[in-house]
Amino acid sequence: MHKRRSHHRFGALAAALLAAAVLAGCAAPARQVAATGDDTATPVAGGTLRFGVLDAPANLDPHSGSSYPESLITSNVTDKLIYQNPKTGALEPWLAKSWEYNDTLTQFTFHLRDDVTFSDGTKFTADSVKENFDLLGRGDKALGVVPVTAYWVGYRNTDVLDPLTVRVSFDRPSAGFPQALSLYFSGIVGHSTLLLPKEQRSLAQNVVGTGPFTLGEHVYQQKTVLKKRPGYHWAPASLKHNGEAYLDTVEIDVIPEAGVRTGALRAGTVDAILDVNNTDEAPLSAQGYRIVPQLIPGRDISLDLKTDRFPTDDAAVRQAVRLGWSRDALVKTVLTSSYKVSTSVVSQRVPGYVDFSADLREDQGRAEQLLEADGWHKGSDGIRVKDGRRLQLDLLGIDNLVNNKPAYQLIQQDLRKIGIDLQLNVLPIPDYTAASTQQGRWNIQVANQSRADIAVLEQMYSPQYGNIAKLTPGTPVADEAIAKLSALSRTLDPGLRAKAAEEAQRFLLDEQVLTVPVYNPAQVTAVSPKVHNVGYEAQSRNVFYDTWIDPR
């Protein structure tokens, strides 16, 4: 009876909800329903999980498919040498039983399990690792494969010491390497897949892995089916069980419309959905669906300020962008409790994270003082002017996360009050990719980077690599950046690394204000009560290995 009435109410509100979806956040804060019973109930094997996602997986090559649904699928189909515990951030054995490295962090030796096979029946050996790493580290011109540069900088080669031992060498210290091996990019694929040219490697029928699921039917833009791999027994020890996955099949359904995704979950057409709209979190949880969020570890959604373009080349302007907007308002009006406002440039889930919330506070008075002292005076339209040039900042962002646009709009309104004209260009991924190559066009670029290792900062900000703040090479600031960021790659000693991590964050956030972090994005899954243990791996990709479903 009660259920009927609530359905009726939703029918009537359908159109209104549509409009409200854009406004976001006026809903009451989502009630976090604890995963009651999940850990104590006895899992039952069998059944199909239908899982709704927003974006269509296209490229199923584990080494290059990087969109969320793509990496979600490949995370379940391939295993990695090392497992990163999503709760503790610790690195644990997986296909590698153990590993050691030299003092300079240029050589890493891995001892492999000897009982692992690929889904085509071939055995996993040291040669498999070498083949995979050579392709990841160097690419292959003839096959059209480019190296996964970001994580493999300085890769020299992999030596097969014996059938179950490999040694990987770099031409520079690479402290982030072991963690990089736990990323979905580093999934080990079979020999037959690696021989194929780039396009053919991305086809479902060609992907051979060692994972708990194999790829079945794949209809682009409609569904992808994962099938249980019989005989699987090499799961990381910290997962909830070992042996085969519980589910017989997982069907990943592409449902582009947010309202339809939620509706399909309520109607029982699907058992769980990803990409839950902010406005749907509270109503769904009130109806008994579990909302399962996980913060994405790595670099938060962060306003990266370019130092090679007027007026973000001015330190006072960068300071003003840090001080000039209200993080409290962001929490109240845009984010749900699944998300967190940034307290550093990296997520609190990254080992080495330091809380900088005392520095990341709104102080519009101070911001205005800094701008005045620097010669920026308000013009007739309320926007500040210095030497006849307006204080206009061009921002380039991606619209792939539901909170991005509303968050930037809030910052835009606040900054306008202190005389900064923030121009928003928030684009779909391909347009963003293309636009980001326009050198000297943007003052601010915003994106997040999921990687649960502090080395993510060197990867993005060091003038030797990403140099997203566009520091001019050879200047003292650039040299300091290189020194402070490369320190992250030179040690795996927990104490030394934590110190280097703190210095790197302070340099980026306080000393130079090269970036102004906004919020920590999260993956949010809504799950029917009959589905248990929908989890995430460390980079917040859903894993279905421990998932089970009440018998129908």
Place this chain on the structure above:
Amino acid sequence: MPVLRYVAAKFAQALFVVWGAYTVTFALLYVLPYDAVDVLFDPSQGDLLTAGDKHDARVYYGLDRSLFGQYAHRLGAAIHGDFGRSTRTGQDAWSMIVGTLPQTALLAVTALVLAVLLAAVVALVAAYTQRRWLAEFFATLPAAGVSVPVFLVGLAVLQVFSFRLGWFPPIGNDGPATLVLPAVTLAIPVAAPIARLLLENLDSGLHAGYVTVSLAKGATRLWVLVREVLRNAALPALTIAGVTFGNLLAGAVIVETVFSRSGLGRLTQTAVRTQDVAVVQGAVVLAALVFVIVNLVVDLIYPLLDPRLRTRLNTRSPA
């Protein structure tokens, strides 16, 4: 043979349109201010790829040739049905397109049949009824049909018939049950222009001299409407087949997205969004092909239906 010459000319025109569509798409895609290589990679990787990596990718995809060289090479292959592989999925672009075609064709044909029925009912009721308010109400329906967004109609019918009543599955394209709601949704905007045209022609037809004569001879209003006026009014409806086809394709993009169906519309939309050149070109050529075939058939049928055109063709024949 003038008739043969007429047919040949129409064929030549059709070929020219398809070639033109291919060439214009090629030009548009390559004059975009973007480097095709840049959009091949993850945004977070973009800045980290070396110039050497980008060059290798450029060579691999044949983007290092001159623009004309690429055009000639791709056109040559396209004539043989090879549009290359999708940069997103790695599948052969033409097979992807041909693979989704049946889904969209089924949706479009079902929607078109529904639309014609709907349009005929609306127009006939509006023209037939003597009650002014009813006539006016039905006459405003076509305008309403085009002005309500397909998107909203789709979500509304989903909400009622799928989520609330549970009569039809909300997503996918497996089986006839999944076709009903999308087809109805798509039929509404497609029916609107047909209904409006039909209604206008019925109206002017009813006021024509021959109708007055028929009515004076004792024919009923319905008999005149159906047997005489509708027949004459239906002819011009044929000419808007092209427009209707355009409506069907445009509507399919939205309907396929709302109802989570794989199909040509959604495939094309995604390809444009992700700059998947091979798929975009294949889809444009296919659309042009269908468009010219529809028009060709109309052009070829027209002389059969319209005696005036037939006479003109014949008088040009040598004695």
